[in-house]
Amino acid sequence: MDTSCNEYKEYRECMDYLDFSNISIFLAYNVNVDAIKYYTSGKEIQNLIERYGEDDIIEKYNEYPRKICNPIDYIARLIHAMANGKPAEVPLLDDENLNKWFDNFKYDEERMGGQVGIIANLLSILRTKKVIAYSPILSKKQAEMFVDNDNLVYPSVVDGNLVLKKPIESYKENDPLKINRIFEYKEGIEFKLGDKHIITPIANRFIVASRPDKLRLEIKEDLKEKLPEIGEQIDCAIFSGYQGIKEKYSDGKTYEYYFTKAEEDLDLLRQKNKKIKIHLEFASIQNINLRKNIINRILPKMDCLGMDETEVGNLISTMGYEELGQKIIKDSKMEDVVEASKIIMETYPNLELLQVHTLYYILVMCKKDNPLTTKQLKKILELATILAATKAKLGEISKVSDLLKGLTVPHNKYNELFKSIVDNLQKEEKYKNYKIVATPSRLVDVPKSTVGLGDTISSGAFVGYVSLLKEANKK
Numbered sequence: 001m002d003t004s005c006n007e008y009k010e011y012r013e014c015m016d017y018l019d020f021s022n023i024s025i026f027l028a029y030n031v032n033v034d035a036i037k038y039y040t041s042g043k044e045i046q047n048l049i050e051r052y053g054e055d056d057i058i059e060k061y062n063e064y065p066r067k068i069c070n071p072i073d074y075i076a077r078l079i080h081a082m083a084n085g086k087p088a089e090v091p092l093l094d095d096e097n098l099n100k101w102f103d104n105f106k107y108d109e110e111r112m113g114g115q116v117g118i119i120a121n122l123l124s125i126l127r128t129k130k131v132i133a134y135s136p137i138l139s140k141k142q143a144e145m146f147v148d149n150d151n152l153v154y155p156s157v158v159d160g161n162l163v164l165k166k167p168i169e170s171y172k173e174n175d176p177l178k179i180n181r182i183f184e185y186k187e188g189i190e191f192k193l194g195d196k197h198i199i200t201p202i203a204n205r206f207i208v209a210s211r212p213d214k215l216r217l218e219i220k221e222d223l224k225e226k227l228p229e230i231g232e233q234i235d236c237a238i239f240s241g242y243q244g245i246k247e248k249y250s251d252g253k254t255y256e257y258y259f260t261k262a263e264e265d266l267d268l269l270r271q272k273n274k275k276i277k278i279h280l281e282f283a284s285i286q287n288i289n290l291r292k293n294i295i296n297r298i299l300p301k302m303d304c305l306g307m308d309e310t311e312v313g314n315l316i317s318t319m320g321y322e323e324l325g326q327k328i329i330k331d332s333k334m335e336d337v338v339e340a341s342k343i344i345m346e347t348y349p350n351l352e353l354l355q356v357h358t359l360y361y362i363l364v365m366c367k368k369d370n371p372l373t374t375k376q377l378k379k380i381l382e383l384a385t386i387l388a389a390t391k392a393k394l395g396e397i398s399k400v401s402d403l404l405k406g407l408t409v410p411h412n413k414y415n416e417l418f419k420s421i422v423d424n425l426q427k428e429e430k431y432k433n434y435k436i437v438a439t440p441s442r443l444v445d446v447p448k449s450t451v452g453l454g455d456t457i458s459s460g461a462f463v464g465y466v467s468l469l470k471e472a473n474k475k
């Protein structure tokens with residue numbers, strides 16, 4: 001690219017002079033189509049309540065189903081999420097009639113979805129040197145949702161050789177398409193459920209995540225043996241989608257089988273290149289047993305971890321700190337999130353960087369001896385907030401100059417408060433071995449959509465981190 005042109009200068013400014021063009025990254029596993037419906041009035045919710053019976057919905061609301069097996073499960077969990085304004089994702093029973101029921105909604109738009117899909121497009125647009133994006137399935141329609149750039153490729157094996165070609169040149173005619181339904185709601189939507197008068201406190205999204213039996217979370221055998229070769233040509237990787245593993249499958253396989261394969265994938269990627277940094281992007285995992293497997297079998301193999309406030313609350317609860325977890329899910333106070341982050345980093349000494357993104361702030365925690373300075377960590381967080389604000393405002397980031405829009409969104413009003421909290425925390429004896437850096441989010445008042453903002457934040461910050469590390473190691 002011509003470095004003299006204005007666009008390049010704007011790019012450097014938007015990127016806060018972070019340079020992704022020195023980074024090659026591998027992404028796996030989850031790509032899907034997000035069918036997005038915007039709830040803009042309480043009337044739509046009221047109609048669902050009247051149609052499916054208020055009493056049954058109230059009963060189900062209190063039951064808190066962790067899987068959607070019928071319309072009432074959906075309505076109850078949707079209302080629970082809207083009442084709390086918290087991000088939520090609930091798996092959908094793999095049932096034809098239930099899928100048809102969800103197909104009857106009128107969706108407003110379809111968009112690239114899945115952590116891999118969203119992150120691949122973002123990093124490609126941010127001029128990352130090479131983005132190798134893998135998903136077990138790649139239909140034509142899904143392939144068409146990837147940006148068509150030379151730096152974004154899909155790995156295949158042809159005549160025994162690793163081949164990296166654009167997704168649109170790699171799709172498989174008969175591969176299935178995975179669709180998630182995303183229900184975005186604005187702040188201030190009002191409706192009643194029994195004696196509850198609900199007003200959505202903030203704009204957020206409720207994800208109904210399909211879990212088709214035929215979709216297995218794995219790297220297919222022929223490509224699996226090429227992972228060491230892929231590992232040699234990358235600086236880092238982001239793994240996500242483990243929440244899509246099911247306890248049991250129609251062919252008798254169980255989560256045990258897929259977690260074992262997932263552990264092998266990570267070991268194979270590192271086999272010939274011990275320097276790569278691997279980030280785990282969490283997601284909401286309703287099934288406690290699966291959550292435990294991710295924590296006990298996947299997390300110990302990671303270098304970096306990214307979560308939102310609900311996920312860090314659930315993680316620390318599952319680690320045995322139930323009270324702290326519930327407090328975080330309820331209030332997301334920085335003091336509690338930092339306390340949980342320290343527990344996680346002490347329990348998993350393999351983690352060198354932990355990122356938590358919440359509505360009002362994004363923070364990173366790393367060990368005191370991390371080569372990056374607080375100023376550099378602040379820089380990657382600033383980029384992350386610009387990316388999130390841009391995507392929140394526009395719905396999509398389709399070119400670098402879009403970031404100028406995110407730059408115009410101010411940090412939220414708690415800026416000074418967070419600065420003083422972080423300063424006080426950093427002075428505490430118990431955090432003397434850690435660096436704690438936070439920045440207030442650039443909150444968009446009326447976001448176009450919120451799905452994928454966390455993936456955007458985490459991946460921008462993580463690649464920024466790896467890029468600065470690479471520069472530091474050169475010195």
Ligand SMILES: Nc1ncnc2c1ncn2[C@@H]1O[C@H](COP(=O)(O)OP(=O)(O)O)[C@@H](O)[C@H]1O
Binds near residue numbers: 307
């Ligand atoms: N209106 C908004 N403007 C800017 N950033 C937002 C807005 N709403 C949410 N965010 C940011 O996006 C993050 C959402 O992350 P997450 O729930 O992980 O989303 P996803 O998993 O869909 O990517 C929040 O933690 C917050 O930092």
Ligand SMILES: O=P(O)(O)OC[C@H]1O[C@](O)(CO)[C@@H](O)[C@@H]1O
Binds near residue numbers: 451
């Ligand atoms: O759990 P799944 O089915 O992989 O879906 C992940 C969901 O999370 C997102 O990636 C947002 O983080 C959505 O785009 C997607 O629908």
Ligand SMILES: [Mg+2]
Binds near residue numbers: 283307308454455
């Ligand atoms: Mg997320």
